[in-house]
Amino acid sequence: MRVKSVNKQKASNYFWGYVMSAPSIIGLMILNIIPFFYTIYLSFTESDGLSAPTFVGVENFTRLASDSEVWLSVMNTLYYTVLSVPLGVFLSLLFAVFLNNKIKGVSIYRTIYFLPMVVAPAAIAMVWKWILNSQYGILNFLLSKLGIDNIGWLINSKMIIPSLAMVTIWSTLGYNLILILAGLKNIPETYYEAADIDGANGVRKFFHITIPLVSPMLFFVLITSLMAALKQFDYYYIMLDPSNPAIDKTQTILYLFYEYAFTINEKGYASAIVLLAFVIIMVFTALQFWMQKKWVHYE
Amino acid sequence: MARLNQKEKINKLIIHTIIIIGGLTMLFPFAWMIITALKSYGESIMIPPTLFPQEIRLDNFQKAWNALPFIDLYTNTLLLIFWRVFFALVTSSMAGYAFGRIEFPGRNVLFSIVLIQMMLPPQIFIVPQYLMVAKLGWLNSITALVFPGLVSAFGTFLMRQFYKGIPKDIEEAAILDGCNHFTIFRKIMLPLSKNNLVALAIFTALFAYKELMWPLIANMSLEKMTLSSAIASLKGQYDTEFPVVMSASFIAMWPMLLLYIVFQKHFIQGIAFTGSKG
Numbered sequence: 001m002r003v004k005s006v007n008k009q010k011a012s013n014y015f016w017g018y019v020m021s022a023p024s025i026i027g028l029m030i031l032n033i034i035p036f037f038y039t040i041y042l043s044f045t046e047s048d049g050l051s052a053p054t055f056v057g058v059e060n061f062t063r064l065a066s067d068s069e070v071w072l073s074v075m076n077t078l079y080y081t082v083l084s085v086p087l088g089v090f091l092s093l094l095f096a097v098f099l100n101n102k103i104k105g106v107s108i109y110r111t112i113y114f115l116p117m118v119v120a121p122a123a124i125a126m127v128w129k130w131i132l133n134s135q136y137g138i139l140n141f142l143l144s145k146l147g148i149d150n151i152g153w154l155i156n157s158k159m160i161i162p163s164l165a166m167v168t169i170w171s172t173l174g175y176n177l178i179l180i181l182a183g184l185k186n187i188p189e190t191y192y193e194a195a196d197i198d199g200a201n202g203v204r205k206f207f208h209i210t211i212p213l214v215s216p217m218l219f220f221v222l223i224t225s226l227m228a229a230l231k232q233f234d235y236y237y238i239m240l241d242p243s244n245p246a247i248d249k250t251q252t253i254l255y256l257f258y259e260y261a262f263t264i265n266e267k268g269y270a271s272a273i274v275l276l277a278f279v280i281i282m283v284f285t286a287l288q289f290w291m292q293k294k295w296v297h298y299e
Numbered sequence: 300m301a302r303l304n305q306k307e308k309i310n311k312l313i314i315h316t317i318i319i320i321g322g323l324t325m326l327f328p329f330a331w332m333i334i335t336a337l338k339s340y341g342e343s344i345m346i347p348p349t350l351f352p353q354e355i356r357l358d359n360f361q362k363a364w365n366a367l368p369f370i371d372l373y374t375n376t377l378l379l380i381f382w383r384v385f386f387a388l389v390t391s392s393m394a395g396y397a398f399g400r401i402e403f404p405g406r407n408v409l410f411s412i413v414l415i416q417m418m419l420p421p422q423i424f425i426v427p428q429y430l431m432v433a434k435l436g437w438l439n440s441i442t443a444l445v446f447p448g449l450v451s452a453f454g455t456f457l458m459r460q461f462y463k464g465i466p467k468d469i470e471e472a473a474i475l476d477g478c479n480h481f482t483i484f485r486k487i488m489l490p491l492s493k494n495n496l497v498a499l500a501i502f503t504a505l506f507a508y509k510e511l512m513w514p515l516i517a518n519m520s521l522e523k524m525t526l527s528s529a530i531a532s533l534k535g536q537y538d539t540e541f542p543v544v545m546s547a548s549f550i551a552m553w554p555m556l557l558l559y560i561v562f563q564k565h566f567i568q569g570i571a572f573t574g575s576k577g
Contacts (some may be wrong), residue, residue, distance in 0.1 A: 009474075012479050012480070013402060013403055013480065014403045014404065015403050016397065016401055016479060016480035016481050017371065017397045017401040017402070017403030017406065017480075018397075018403060019481075020393040020394060020396060020397035020401070020480070020481065020484070021357060021388070021393070021394040021397040021398060021406075021409055023390040023392045023393065023394065023450065024391065024393070024394035024413070024450045024451075024452075025394065025409050025412060027390060027449050027450030028412050028413065028416050028450055028452060031424065031428065031446070031447055031449060032416045032419065032424050032452070033412060033415070033416070034427070034430075035423075035424035035426075035427035035428055036423060036424060038426075038427040038430075039423055039424070039426060039427055042427070049426075049430055049433070050543060057567075079502065092344075095317075095318070095321055098314045098317060098318050101311075101314060101319065103311070103314065103315065103318075105413075109318055109321075109322055110567060111563060111567075112322045112325050112326060113321070113322065113325055114324060114559075114566070114570075115326070115556075115559075116325065117505065117570075118505065118555040118556050118558075118559040118566070119329075119555070119556065120508060120509060120526055120527040120530065120550050120551060120552070120555070121509055121511060121527065122511060122526070122527045122528070122530035122531045122551070123530055123548035123549075123551050124328070124333075125531075126530060126533070126534075126544050126545070126547075126548045127328045127329070127331065127332045127545070127548060128328065130331070130332075130335065130541050130544070130545065131328060131331060133541075135344075135349070136343070136344045136346065136541075138331060138348055138467055141346065141347060170324070170325070170328075172460050173325070174325070175570065178567055178570050178571055178574075179570065179571060179574035181571070181575075182571030182572075182574060182575055183575075187317075202310075217574060217575070218556050220574055221574075223444070227420070228502065230420075231420055231422065233422075233511070233512055234511045234512075237511065237512075237515075237531065238531050238534055241535060254422055257422060258512060261426050262429075262516050267426050267430075270426060271426060274422055274425075274426075275423070275424050277420065277422070277423075278419065278420055278423050281420055282418070282575065285418070288376075290495070
C-alpha cells in the first residue's frame with residue numbers, strides 16, 4: 001500500500017515537473033537553441049534569406065579572417081568597452097557611496113539618476129545627437145566659452161567612440177548605481193563601528209570594508225556592463241547616419257552584423273560575424289570569471 | 300572635537316555639491332529636449348543658443364504628431380510590453396517552480412538549457428528568428444514584436460532561485476493532504492513570490508520597451524512600429540529639424556516614465572532585487 005502510494009507520488013512529481021517546465025523549455029528550444037544552431041549552419045552558407053542557402057564551406061570564415069573591416073570593428077568595440085565600462089562602473093560606485101550617506105533627499109537623487117533607464121534609447125540618442133551637434137549643439141557652445149574650439153563629436157572619427165562612450169556612461173549610471181547601492185545597504189553597520197574604534201579613516205574603511213563586501217554586486221555590474229558594451233548597437237544606429245563618412249572607421253561589430261544581415265542582406269556572412277562577436281563576448285566573460293577569484297569575496 | 304565636526308561638515312558639503320552637479324547633469328538633456336521642442340526652427344539654430352525660448356511654439360508638437368502615428372505606436376508598445384510580461388510571468392514562474400522544487404528525471408539537463416540561453420547574446424538568434432517570423436507571415440504584426448520574448452530564461456532562473464530557497468516543510472502538510480504540485484504552486488507558492496513577480500515584470504517591461512534591433516527589422520511599416528523604432532526612423536528624414544525631433548522624443552518618452560513615477564519604489568526595488576539574485 002505504502003509502496004504504491006510512493007510510486008503514485010513519484011509519477012505525479014514527474015508529470016508536473018515536465019508539464020510545468022515544458023512551456024519555457026519548448027519556447028527556449030524554438031526561439032533560442034534551434035536558432036543558435038541555425039546561425040552556425042548559416043555561417044557555412046551564402047544566403048539572402050529568400051532562396052535556399054547554398055553551402056560554401058568555410059568561405060565565410062576565411063573571408064572574415066582577412067576582412068580588415070571586421071577586425072577594425074572588433075578593435076572599435078573593444079576601445080568603446082575600455083572607455084565606457086571601467087569609468088562607468090567606477091562613477092556608479094562613487095555616486096552609490098555618496099548616496100549611501102545619511103543625507104537629505106536621497107530618494108529624489110536616486111529617482112533622478114535612474115531617469116535615463118526608463119526613457120527609450122532612441123529618444124536619449126536623439127537628444128544627445130542634438131547636444132553634440134558640432135554646429136549648433138549646446139555643448140560646443142559652452143566649451144567655446146572656455147576657449148575650446150569646435151569639436152566634431154559625431155563627425156570626427158577620433159571623437160565618435162569617446163562621445164558614444166560618454167552617452168553610455170550617462171545613461172547607465174543610474175541603473176548600476178541602484179544595484180551597487182543595494183549591495184552597500186547589505187553591509188552591516190557594525191563593521192564600520194568596529195573600524196571607527198580602531199581609528200580607521202574613511203579611505204581605509206572604503207578599501208578594507210566597503211569594496212570587499214560589495215564586490216559580488218560590483219562583479220555583477222561589471223559583467224552586465226561588459227556584455228552590454230560588447231553588444232553596442234543602438235546609439236550607433238541612431239546617432240550616426242549611414243552617410244557619415246566616419247562610420248566605417250568607428251562602427252562596432254554588432255553594427256556591422258546588422259548591416260550585413262539586414263541592409264546588404266548577406267545573411268551567411270552576417271552569421272559568421274555574429275559568431276565572432278559571440279566568441280569575443282565569451283572570452284571576456286570567462287576572463288572576468290577567472291579574475292574574480294582575485295578580488296571578489298563571497299561570504 | 301570641534302575641528303572634527305568642521306571636517307565632517309566640509310566633507311558633507313563636498314559630497315552634496317558632487318551629487319547635485321551629478322543630478323543636474325542627469326536632468327539637463329531632458330530639460331534641453333523640452334526647451335528645444337518649444338523653439339521655432341530659426342531660434343533652435345541661433346548662436347549663441349537661447350536658454351529659454353523667446354516665443355513658445357507648440358506647432359512642433361503638431362508637426363511631430365503628424366509625422367508619426369503616435370496612437371498606433373503607443374498601442375503597439377503597450378501591447379508588446381503587456382504580452383511580454385504576461386508570458387514571462389506565466390512560463391517563468393511555472394518552470395522556476397518545477398526546477399526549484401520538483402524532482403524529476405532530466406531536470407538538470409533541461410535546466411542547463413536555461414543557463415545556456417542566458418550566456419548567449421540575443422543577436423545570435425536574430426536572423427533565424429526573423430526568417431521564422433517571415434516564413435510564418437507574421438512580419439508587421441504585434442505577434443512578430445512579442446515573438447522572441449515569449450519565454451524568459453532570466454525569469455526562469457530568477458524564479459527558480461526563489462522557490463529553491465523556501466524551506467521544505469512549508470508544503471509537507473499539503474503533500475500529506477494529497478495536493479499535487481500544481482495545486483501547491485498555485486495556492487501556496489505563487490502568493491509567496493509576489494515580490495519576485497513584480498520585480499520580474501518590471502525588468503521584462505523595461506527591456507521590452509528599450510529593445511531596438513528586433514522591432515526595427517520585424518516591423519518595417521510605420522503603424523506597426525514601437526515608439527523606439529519609430530523615433531529611430533526619424534533620423535535622416537527630419538534630421539535637421541531639431542525642434543520637431545525633440546517634440547517627437549518628448550511625446551515618446553511618457554509611457555514608461557509615467558509608470559516609473561507612479562511605481563517608483565517598485566522599480567528601484569525590483570531592479571536591485573534582480574541584481575542581487577542574478
